[in-house]
Amino acid sequence: MAGAKEIRNQIKSIKNTQKITKAMEMVAASKMRKAQDRMLATRPYAQKIRQVIGHVAMAQAEYRHPYLEAREAKRVGIIVISTDRGLCGGLNINLFKKTVATMREWQGRNVEIDLCLIGNKAMGFFKRLGGNVVANVGHLGDKPRLNDIIGSIKVMLDAYDEGRIDRLFLVENEFVNTMTQKPRVTTLLPLPPSQEDTLKHHWDYIYEPDTVPVLDTLLTRYVESVIYQGVVENVACEMASRMVAMKSASDNAGELIDELQLVYNKARQAAITQEISEIVGGAAAV
């Protein structure tokens, strides 16, 4: 029977695909754990800096830094953090949907948008969709370094300093748990006031060299660290999402193989039955 061989080949090729998806699943699982550790390691820095900013901003009430001052939005900047590689389920697509929804909202109010893209997938998407991309960076790998992204962050911060953009948003994936990653939009600039900024101390720092440069540095570092955190979190999301996607791909391949195996067995049996009946028919004729 002609079908039997073809089915066997098909089963073999699906088995090979299954091997690949299995391997990718396991690699993603181990990378995810490391990415999660890195994600936790970045937290104390941002926390500490936020505390100090809260204090300094409160102690220096007369100096209003532009990062803390809301102004009317005529043009906004959006930083999108995506992955470099695909095969990670709907992670990027969900993120882009959210980005596009945010962009629509601002465009509806006649506000123009500057985009800063981190990750190759975002680049590809916005190349097709169009959009005013002012900075992009890709090929960050599994261990992104702050040095690699600092250039594109600076482009956006400079634009904010010079008044070319009046708001800065960050669109990133939030790592809820292994099964769930949610796209999230946060306002980076102007900094939303923290809840702890109430006057409860009666002391002030000794500043060196002065309040203003210290506050400037702190605020820049803070924004950088929030974005860096987003990039690291995105790696964890990517790995988790890929792990789940590859697991379901392996499962689907298994189901497909089972089904094909049944079809193959039937075809084989039919061929044997036919052969026997031919022999019997031939013997009876003699």
Place this chain on the structure above:
Amino acid sequence: MAMTFHVDIVSAEESIYSGTAQMVIAPAEHGEVGILPRHAQYISLLKPGEVRVKTSDTEEHNVFVSGGILEVQPHVVTILADTAIRASDLDEAEVLETKRRAEEALAERKAGFDYARAQAELIEAAARLRMIQKLRKNIK
């Protein structure tokens, strides 16, 4: 027993050092500062250089920072380092190479060359080198 306080050195990428110390010496904006327990609240920008954490009378941890912010509370010192590398990780050959490149670039100083950047690189490399040489001396 001598008085001690808590020290945290963190960078954006990781936590580098956390523990108690008797004294911390850091390269502040206007020169080196030594912080002892119960220091008044103090905040300063850091220049590239080494941060020395004296954990006991004989023991000392060295961490290289290429800038950052020092925050002092009476019982807690926090250093928000830009990039901090443990002193033992510094590769002297690489540092020398960086220094050479920066000096070369400074000497050429062509049109459109980023003078400020090269100088910053040179200062950083020199600071790293000083620290490595000092570590060497301690080992011998």
